[in-house]
Amino acid sequence: MATDIAAAAHALLRARRERQWLDALPEGARPQTLDEVYAIQALVASELGPVAGWKVGAATPQAEPSGAPLHADTLRWDATPFRADAFNLTGIEAEIGYRLRANLPPRDAPYSRDEVLDAIDALHPTIELVDSRFKAMGPDKLSHAADQGSHGALVIGPALSEWRHIEPPTLPVTLSFNGTVTVQHVGGNSAGEPIRLIQWLANTRARAFGGLKAGMVITTGSTTGMLFVPPGTRVRAEFAGVGVVETAVL
Template sequence: MSNTQELAARLLEARRTHTLIDAGSVQSCVPANADEAYVVQQLVLDKLGGCAGYKIGAGSATAVPQCAPLPATRVFGAAAGIRAGDYARIGLELEIAFSFAEDVDHRLSEQADEVIDAIDTMSVVAEIVDSRFDAWPDVDPLLQLADLQNNGALVMGDTRPYDRSFDVSAPHVSFYCGNQEIFQGVARHPAGDPRRLIAWLVARTLETGHSIPARTVLTTGSYTPLYIATGPGKVRGEIEGFGKIEFEIR
């Protein structure tokens, strides 16, 4: 068994048993680079029932983005809520996701402006941040990337037609878990304009000869600080002038 296969097997076992991995026990399996981490992602995804979307992120307006697939079994409508017992931890982040009305393939230009103009919908979403490693967040970044970039689930809120004029770089947002205010105010997206992440993913996908199916959910990183929920409660988020999300942690 190769190191990538061994790491994928350990990550799948952690998901199946809801147990955490001692990061020290997989040091021999740390990916050598991002490409190896992406191979591990695909091995994990192949056993989880397919892909419903991607999370894409970048630490600054000039940083090279990274991405991870979202397992179809872990993308939910807000009405379904989430079960706390399904996660080792429940980190909450408020984001905007986008989608295309048609398959993204060689017919779509790789020019960023044309990719962005082809976006069809935008959604208010909350990412459930979780990790299969016990020492998280003090874990090698390449292990985190292999672990679907710490994705636990994605919860979908209001969806509307894409509005090119909406200020996605600095919207006014509010985010609460129960009575706890997580964030309130104008939020600056760490990647600058998050739509550049969509253009990057499309270019990367087309370069590899693959496509992105229509209505694939493409979420683009958090507007809010990470908040770890400690028990059941109602999560409420709003992006002013755009939409809301509300769901229960049970």
């Protein structure tokens, strides 16, 4: 029996509106494939407003990427604190993001790596706040992927315009909570080199949304793993040679 895409989207949207978190998606509405995940994401996105960015990642440097659209009301360009009660679950991930200066609209010929590089305006340190419309992060990974990839908000740090020399897999990253270093290592992103993720996004996932557009921010997966934080946590992520991004959940 076909998965009920509309019922899945309705359940996720209702959970957002009413803040009544889900144990699971309804029977018959749980995605079984990535195509069904993306169909649910698209229906939810159509109710959340224009797409202003993307999150994209991969389990290994060779794995097929996956992604989810992000919306303007979850992108934050400064260190203004978040209210803890704005979230259900509050996970923290330090990530590398890229802002586009040019459109990459759908077309028949795939975009080359060089074309994608030329479309990028700047690199940004970012912090993704992970959230969920489910009561807990459970084993049904496809349902959580359908829930906007468990996105809560994205804090975007200062732009680095001279970024082409930066190699994220060799980039030291330090993540601190309330002044205490929690993660400090080199690289850390399971996807490896991130430009291939944006190239994949332009050539596949973003096509159904009219392609990638100038001004969009694309964040390319966690470099620190996901760490849950309680209210009262101030977060600082520093990427050596790139910059610092900060936020707080109060």
